[in-house]
Amino acid sequence: MASEGLSMWSDWSNYKHEYTRPAICILSAAVLILLTWYSLLTKKSRNKKVPLPPGPQGLPIVGILPFLDPNLHTYFDKLAKTYGPIFKVQLGRKLCIVLSSPSVVQEVHKDHDLIFANRDVTALGFAASYDGMDMVWSPYGQNWRMLRKICVQELLSHGRLEALYDLRRREVQKMVKQIYSNAGRPIDIGEYILATMFHLITSVLWGGTLEKEDRERVILEFGKAMDEFFKLLGTPNVSDFFPVLAKFDIQGFERKMKKICKWLDQLFDYVIDQRLRMRSGEDLNNDGKVKDFLQVLLQLKDQGDHSTTFTITHVKTLLLDMLVAATKSSSTSIEWVMTELIKHPEIMKKVQEEIEEVVGINNIVEESYIPKLNYLHAVLKEVMRLHPVAPLLIPRRPSESCTVGSYMVPEGTKIFVNVWAIHRDPECWENPLEFKPERFLNTGNDFDFKSTNFSYMPFGYGRRKCIGIPMAERMVPYLLASMLHSFDWKLPDATKLDLSETLGLELTKTIPLVAIPTPRSSERNKLYT
Numbered sequence: 001m002a003s004e005g006l007s008m009w010s011d012w013s014n015y016k017h018e019y020t021r022p023a024i025c026i027l028s029a030a031v032l033i034l035l036t037w038y039s040l041l042t043k044k045s046r047n048k049k050v051p052l053p054p055g056p057q058g059l060p061i062v063g064i065l066p067f068l069d070p071n072l073h074t075y076f077d078k079l080a081k082t083y084g085p086i087f088k089v090q091l092g093r094k095l096c097i098v099l100s101s102p103s104v105v106q107e108v109h110k111d112h113d114l115i116f117a118n119r120d121v122t123a124l125g126f127a128a129s130y131d132g133m134d135m136v137w138s139p140y141g142q143n144w145r146m147l148r149k150i151c152v153q154e155l156l157s158h159g160r161l162e163a164l165y166d167l168r169r170r171e172v173q174k175m176v177k178q179i180y181s182n183a184g185r186p187i188d189i190g191e192y193i194l195a196t197m198f199h200l201i202t203s204v205l206w207g208g209t210l211e212k213e214d215r216e217r218v219i220l221e222f223g224k225a226m227d228e229f230f231k232l233l234g235t236p237n238v239s240d241f242f243p244v245l246a247k248f249d250i251q252g253f254e255r256k257m258k259k260i261c262k263w264l265d266q267l268f269d270y271v272i273d274q275r276l277r278m279r280s281g282e283d284l285n286n287d288g289k290v291k292d293f294l295q296v297l298l299q300l301k302d303q304g305d306h307s308t309t310f311t312i313t314h315v316k317t318l319l320l321d322m323l324v325a326a327t328k329s330s331s332t333s334i335e336w337v338m339t340e341l342i343k344h345p346e347i348m349k350k351v352q353e354e355i356e357e358v359v360g361i362n363n364i365v366e367e368s369y370i371p372k373l374n375y376l377h378a379v380l381k382e383v384m385r386l387h388p389v390a391p392l393l394i395p396r397r398p399s400e401s402c403t404v405g406s407y408m409v410p411e412g413t414k415i416f417v418n419v420w421a422i423h424r425d426p427e428c429w430e431n432p433l434e435f436k437p438e439r440f441l442n443t444g445n446d447f448d449f450k451s452t453n454f455s456y457m458p459f460g461y462g463r464r465k466c467i468g469i470p471m472a473e474r475m476v477p478y479l480l481a482s483m484l485h486s487f488d489w490k491l492p493d494a495t496k497l498d499l500s501e502t503l504g505l506e507l508t509k510t511i512p513l514v515a516i517p518t519p520r521s522s523e524r525n526k527l528y529t
């Protein structure tokens, strides 16, 4: 009986295994499906509860494309007056959201900085960056972190910048000397400064690798290439609004961009090749010179000690970023400063008096004087407020959907931050349209370029904020102080000052500033021989 019972039990137990296992599986699957369905349903209804930001209706398929003004920063500013500080616009297939108040940007920074740390890579951004591999367009991740770390450690640290001062000094003095030789004649300020910045940056990047004649030839082409490069990057491109059309490159922008990038790539190949040849003959490290950036990069490539492999393409992406980002943005800022100073001669005079007081009359401007030039810094900050180089920053793309200012910001949206509008917002600034450098005097660290102040963002915000601030902080005022210490500047006779702006990726002067330098002292030029 016992054995019978036992066998019954064992039968039951077998029976149980045979039938309960599948039943449990089926039940679990059903619960799982139900849970997934429920979570999708609640997510949907949660999403439903949070609406998209308001915005203009637009037309089917094309959205607001037919009404778009190429000066997007002013166009978006007008829309913000109707739709508020966070609004949406549909550009073809692309949903864009524009943020126009310090508080919404602060919310993004505080709650979603990581989600907003990716760029919205446009067709041309991709073409202009070794297929999105450079620091500017790279997604937030290991590659971007590696490039940023190398730049900070090897080029932009306090120690490196101090060590490279002699190179900057030499190039700035060369520029002043050249202006003396052109005194009394009209010069295109932007062109002049871009050339100086090119010499300055390339001497830091790859020292004397290019022969003098090569440098002169390259700089001419570089100026033209940069104008086109930034204009293309900021021009609305059908390929971005209708990705299915991207392969046709209807406006021919990608072809043009690839041509510029091919030229830059050939320049880098040439410089690297020259350097490798020089390296096989001599060890630049042992002759007492400071290592330039290219030398450091080539050593890193040979050592290969980074967790992500550091290839020759990485070397080129860093040369590209440093060359392009550092030259054009600095020269554009300086051109705007000179424009405002020519418009306000009493302010130019005040800046010159300060420089003379700090530097002396028969002395050369040195970088060590720069931190003492408070008024010059106030002028620079005021110019960057009214004419931010990147008025819409470099657009971001949230990596997941989130809520900002009680609106839904879907994953993959293109995010513009209208810094230009924020810098002119009467809620943040007293008499915002007035050029008044005094507003930045005695403000402590509140408006330091590195500080986090969402009403003032000429260098951007969050993790993707400009990496070049330490270099720009040294070079831009140094160049300006040198130009203003030696010369008075005025417009050629019968010329009117034009302040109109054109938006590419950068906000440039529509009509380049041409001005005449007059030496301020008959003796000072002797210091620059």
Ligand code: HEM
Pocket: 135, 136, 137, 148, 321, 322, 325, 326, 327, 329, 330, 333, 389, 390, 393, 394, 395, 458, 459, 460, 461, 462, 463, 464, 465, 466, 467, 468, 469, 471, 472, 476
């Ligand atoms: C007056 C000079 C400059 C201005 C006004 C300026 C402005 C900016 C702005 C607005 C951004 C976008 C930030 C964002 O999206 O939040 C940016 C990014 C960047 N800038 Fe600058 N910049 C200047 C000089 C420089 C210099 C000298 C360098 C290099 C040494 C540089 C390298 C970069 C790089 C690599 C990025 C991309 C950073 C990233 O995506 O992680 N910039 N800059």
